[in-house]
Amino acid sequence: MEDNNRFDPLLLTDVPIQQQQQLQPKPETRSDNTFFNTSVMAQSHDLCFDKIEDVSLLDGSCEAVRDKDCMDPIGNNVLDEISWRDLSSGATGNDQAVVLDNGNVKKEISWRNSISEEIGTEDVLDDENVKKGYSELGLSLTSPDLVVCSGSPDIPNRTYEDSPKLLKQSSLELSFENGITEGSMMKDYNNNVDEDLGSSEASFALLPLASCEIMKMDQIKLLEEAEAYKNHAADMNDMSCIIQSKINEQVTQHEDLKIRFNEGAKERKELYNKIQELKGNIRVFCRCRPLNSEEIAEGASMAFDFEASKDGELRVKSNIAFKKNFKFDSVFGPEANQVDVFEDTASFATSVLDGYNVCIFAYGQTGTGKTFTMEGTNENRGVNFRTLEELFRVINERKNQIRYEISVSVLEVYNEQIRDLLLPSSQPGVAAKRLEIRQVGEGLHHVPGLVEAAVSNMGEVWEVLKTGSSSRAVGSTNANEHSSRSHCIHCVMVKGENLVSGECTRSKLWLVDLAGSERIAKTEVQGERLKETQNINRSLSALGDVISALATKSPHIPFRNSKLTHLLQDSLGGDSKTLMFVQISPNENDLSESLCSLNFASRVRGIELGPAKKQIESSEVIKYKQMAERYKNEMKNKDLQIKKMEDSFHGLDMKLKEKELKNKILQDKVKELESQLLVERKLARQHVDTKIAEQQMKQQQKDDPVSTLSRQPLASKPLITQKINEESKENQSNIIQQRPLVEKNTTYKLPAPFPPARDLVNLDDNMENENENENEKENNPYMPEPFKIPKRTGRASICTTSQRVPVRSVLPRRNSLIPLPSTLAPTKFLPPLPSIESDNEYLDQPDCCVEPLAADSPKRSNGGGKKLMSALRRSLNKKNQIKSPLQPHQIRRAGGLNVAVDRVRVSIGSRARVAHRLVANGRRIKQQNCMEKERRWNIGKGAL
Numbered sequence: 001m002e003d004n005n006r007f008d009p010l011l012l013t014d015v016p017i018q019q020q021q022q023l024q025p026k027p028e029t030r031s032d033n034t035f036f037n038t039s040v041m042a043q044s045h046d047l048c049f050d051k052i053e054d055v056s057l058l059d060g061s062c063e064a065v066r067d068k069d070c071m072d073p074i075g076n077n078v079l080d081e082i083s084w085r086d087l088s089s090g091a092t093g094n095d096q097a098v099v100l101d102n103g104n105v106k107k108e109i110s111w112r113n114s115i116s117e118e119i120g121t122e123d124v125l126d127d128e129n130v131k132k133g134y135s136e137l138g139l140s141l142t143s144p145d146l147v148v149c150s151g152s153p154d155i156p157n158r159t160y161e162d163s164p165k166l167l168k169q170s171s172l173e174l175s176f177e178n179g180i181t182e183g184s185m186m187k188d189y190n191n192n193v194d195e196d197l198g199s200s201e202a203s204f205a206l207l208p209l210a211s212c213e214i215m216k217m218d219q220i221k222l223l224e225e226a227e228a229y230k231n232h233a234a235d236m237n238d239m240s241c242i243i244q245s246k247i248n249e250q251v252t253q254h255e256d257l258k259i260r261f262n263e264g265a266k267e268r269k270e271l272y273n274k275i276q277e278l279k280g281n282i283r284v285f286c287r288c289r290p291l292n293s294e295e296i297a298e299g300a301s302m303a304f305d306f307e308a309s310k311d312g313e314l315r316v317k318s319n320i321a322f323k324k325n326f327k328f329d330s331v332f333g334p335e336a337n338q339v340d341v342f343e344d345t346a347s348f349a350t351s352v353l354d355g356y357n358v359c360i361f362a363y364g365q366t367g368t369g370k371t372f373t374m375e376g377t378n379e380n381r382g383v384n385f386r387t388l389e390e391l392f393r394v395i396n397e398r399k400n401q402i403r404y405e406i407s408v409s410v411l412e413v414y415n416e417q418i419r420d421l422l423l424p425s426s427q428p429g430v431a432a433k434r435l436e437i438r439q440v441g442e443g444l445h446h447v448p449g450l451v452e453a454a455v456s457n458m459g460e461v462w463e464v465l466k467t468g469s470s471s472r473a474v475g476s477t478n479a480n481e482h483s484s485r486s487h488c489i490h491c492v493m494v495k496g497e498n499l500v501s502g503e504c505t506r507s508k509l510w511l512v513d514l515a516g517s518e519r520i521a522k523t524e525v526q527g528e529r530l531k532e533t534q535n536i537n538r539s540l541s542a543l544g545d546v547i548s549a550l551a552t553k554s555p556h557i558p559f560r561n562s563k564l565t566h567l568l569q570d571s572l573g574g575d576s577k578t579l580m581f582v583q584i585s586p587n588e589n590d591l592s593e594s595l596c597s598l599n600f601a602s603r604v605r606g607i608e609l610g611p612a613k614k615q616i617e618s619s620e621v622i623k624y625k626q627m628a629e630r631y632k633n634e635m636k637n638k639d640l641q642i643k644k645m646e647d648s649f650h651g652l653d654m655k656l657k658e659k660e661l662k663n664k665i666l667q668d669k670v671k672e673l674e675s676q677l678l679v680e681r682k683l684a685r686q687h688v689d690t691k692i693a694e695q696q697m698k699q700q701q702k703d704d705p706v707s708t709l710s711r712q713p714l715a716s717k718p719l720i721t722q723k724i725n726e727e728s729k730e731n732q733s734n735i736i737q738q739r740p741l742v743e744k745n746t747t748y749k750l751p752a753p754f755p756p757a758r759d760l761v762n763l764d765d766n767m768e769n770e771n772e773n774e775n776e777k778e779n780n781p782y783m784p785e786p787f788k789i790p791k792r793t794g795r796a797s798i799c800t801t802s803q804r805v806p807v808r809s810v811l812p813r814r815n816s817l818i819p820l821p822s823t824l825a826p827t828k829f830l831p832p833l834p835s836i837e838s839d840n841e842y843l844d845q846p847d848c849c850v851e852p853l854a855a856d857s858p859k860r861s862n863g864g865g866k867k868l869m870s871a872l873r874r875s876l877n878k879k880n881q882i883k884s885p886l887q888p889h890q891i892r893r894a895g896g897l898n899v900a901v902d903r904v905r906v907s908i909g910s911r912a913r914v915a916h917r918l919v920a921n922g923r924r925i926k927q928q929n930c931m932e933k934e935r936r937w938n939i940g941k942g943a944l
């Protein structure tokens with residue numbers, strides 16, 4: 001069995017299993033034990049040749065092998081052996097000659113086994129010789145196949161021509177008969193050995209016999225081994241099948257495990273993210289730059305142990321006095337590239353598209369790689385570019401469900417001033433437009449007037465980023481050749497509209513590259529750089545205060561202490577997701593600064609703000625927003641209208657004042673005219689009286705010349721006339737003084753209900769008559785009671801007709817003897833106003849009534865009286881006209897004002913101040929009127 005397990009390296013290693021199977025001997029060949037039987041020999045030969053053929057098959061052909069491996073001694077021997085075998089079988093020609101019985105075979109075997117013992121003597125075959133012989137024969141039990149195939153390399157070169165000699169020898173050997181004893185055989189054999197030992201040929205002579213024996217042995221072994229091979233091959237086949245299936249099983253199991261592991265890792269990450277979100281959505285990544293060439297040249301050593309650091313842990317090297325480990329969400333060592341860093345950052349880009357506000361900012365000491373991480377270089381683009389690239393990638397993925405609009409703004413906070421880096425004027429050295437932060441809603445801050453560049457692809461994005469970057473304030477310091485002297489902020493505004501649900505989102509992504517904190521003593525900055533550094537440090541310390549307040553859940557968070565914190569208020573306040581890159585230097589010399597940054601970052605990581613809020617705008621909200629916008633516009637328009645109205649009111653107010661002034665002037669004039677008119681009227685009346693008296697006298701004289709003579713002439717009462725004249729003058733002045741102003745009529749109230757229009761004139765007449773009579777009475781107490789005209793309806797004229805007026809039996813006497821002026825002063829009158837209003841006004845003024853003519857006046861019948869009456873009427877009209885032009889205006893205006901005030905009240909609602917002013921104006925006017933009235937009354941009283 002042990003042999004069975006021994007595999008020929010040639011067969012097992014180089015020959016495929018199938019070919020090995022072909023090499024197996026046929027099982028029938030084992031059924032016959034007769035080795036020297038022709039058939040057995042033939043079989044054995046066949047087997048050998050088969051084997052050799054197979055060998056030749058492996059190498060191409062026997063010939064090929066021979067040609068190819070002619071220098072190989074083993075190969076040569078094998079081939080020689082084969083050729084010899086061919087020849088020997090062919091040369092004997094008689095199969096019977098080689099027939100041996102089983103007993104001989106056994107003997108032969110036993111001899112072989114005992115040969116070494118029996119030879120025993122030095123001169124026969126010592127061990128060495130046996131070994132030599134064996135080796136010469138190529139006997140090798142350990143490699144039975146090679147017994148056939150190999151010869152000893154020590155065997156001298158034999159040629160095919162040697163074969164007949166060997167064959168002859170072989171034939172001799174094979175001619176032993178069955179009865180040959182072991183001893184004789186040994187003897188003969190020894191003799192032969194003795195004979196042949198001396199010469200090399202003798203050894204060759206032994207070969208055929210040995211070869212046969214060996215062949216027999218080989219035959220057996222070959223058969224056994226062939227069987228074993230066969231079995232083994234079958235086993236191997238089975239085994240290989242099993243192994244193959246096991247391998248397949250393992251592979252599938254491995255794949256399965258791999259998938260499950262990935263799923264598990266993903267789930268773990270999601271859960272971790274959820275925990276982070278619940279904690280407060282501030283995540284902190286730590287990144288350390290590699291040592292730069294200068295540091296390497298100086299022989300600086302690494303302050304951190306990144307190899308030992310794992311799973312977000314940062315270990316400070318132990319040889320340093322201060323030992324501390326920090327824990328962050330991710331730690332990127334010096335060997336980490338931009339792709340590695342962005343791998344963990346990409347999820348934030350997706351969050352922006354999902355409607356969350358996101359803020360990513362880099363913080364750290366100057367020269368630690370903040371700008372490298374955020375902006376990167378052309379070859380190694382940073383987070384800014386990659387995040388936008390990711391945005392567009394996801395937008396493209398979601399293009400069938402959601403429509404997005406992206407715009408980018410770039411600004412910087414330089415020396416506590418906000419500058420727009422996309423404005424063309426923002427070139428270095430050019431005074432930039434100053435911008436301020438405004439609160440546009442609850443928790444929403446905005447910088448009005450900031451340029452928002454709409455971008456739709458990465459080409460446009462890159463242009464915007466380049467423009468912003470080129471305008472940024474950069475200076476050279478000891479710590480960094482291209483040190484950022486300002487906080488650079490990219491604001492990406494994302495508007496999303498879900499095409500299916502109609503849900504709208506409006507979110508912002510802030511990408512902030514902070515200016516580096518630096519120790520002034522260390523960097524030795526001066527002048528402008530010093531000022532910049534102080535501002536940078538101040539704003540970073542304000543950021544630190546905000547972080548501390550947030551961490552301690554202070555009720556007041558000092559966001560407004562710096563422009564930077566004011567801008568980042570929305571991001572740090574809790575509604576958004578925040579990622580902070582804390583950048584550190586690997587140099588041991590910078591350890592104190594690095595530790596400061598790391599402590600700060602740890603505090604940031606400890607802040608718990610609660611989950612981020614999705615910035616959703618539902619369709620309803622949008623509708624209401626649009627409505628609010630519309631109303632806002634309408635309000636704006638109304639405000640404009642009100643302003644216009646205010647202006648026009650102001651103009652009207654001015655005009656009103658002007659007109660009041662004019663009015664006053666006119667009133668004065670009216671007063672003057674009225675007094676003039678009164679005088680004229682008195683004069684006219686006197687004249688008329690005189691005329692009447694004259695006529696009466698004449699009439700009386702005619703009727704009764706005697707009595708006329710006995711009567712005291714009118715001229716005999718001069719004193720009375722004089723008295724009357726004096727009284728008349730006094731009355732006149734009193735009347736003028738007592739007479740109210742025309743405008744007073746606007747507030748003057750009629751004592752009785754207003755009479756119908758048609759009665760006005762009659763009423764007028766009656767009133768005039770009454771007044772007249774009273775005046776007359778005053779003037780002349782002896783005067784008899786006048787005749788009262790009964791009230792009539794219908795249109796009445798001042799110029800009454802003789803038919804309408806009843807003849808008075810006794811006419812009153814007039815005492816006035818003052819002569820009339822030759823002509824009345826011509827006055828230009830405007831045509832009388834036909835309105836009732838004017839009549840009313842007229843009626844409102846009892847002092848201004850036209851004196852009625854006596855119904856029995858002889859003037860009625862003559863033209864002179866008519867003329868006078870018409871002159872009086874014209875005068876009266878003139879008075880009316882002089883008085884009235886302003887009055888209707890005033891009334892109308894007052895009405896207009898009221899209406900306007902009402903309108904204003906209706907239209908502007910809360911804007912009552914305009915109306916108030918107008919009302920106040922109205923009130924003022926009224927007050928003025930009252931005061932005027934009072935004043936006049938007082939004057940009047942005083943006069944009385």
Ligand SMILES: Nc1ncnc2c1ncn2[C@@H]1O[C@H](COP(=O)(O)OP(=O)(O)OP(=O)(O)O)[C@@H](O)[C@H]1O
Pocket residue numbers: 288289290334364365366367368369370371372373480482483484485514515516517583
């Ligand atoms: N991870 C990195 N790999 C290779 N080089 C880096 C890395 N980080 C930074 N650098 C290099 O270090 C130098 C300083 O980096 P950078 O200007 O980004 O620092 P900074 O923190 O922005 O400085 P400052 O605050 O002064 O602006 C640059 O030359 C940059 O290329």
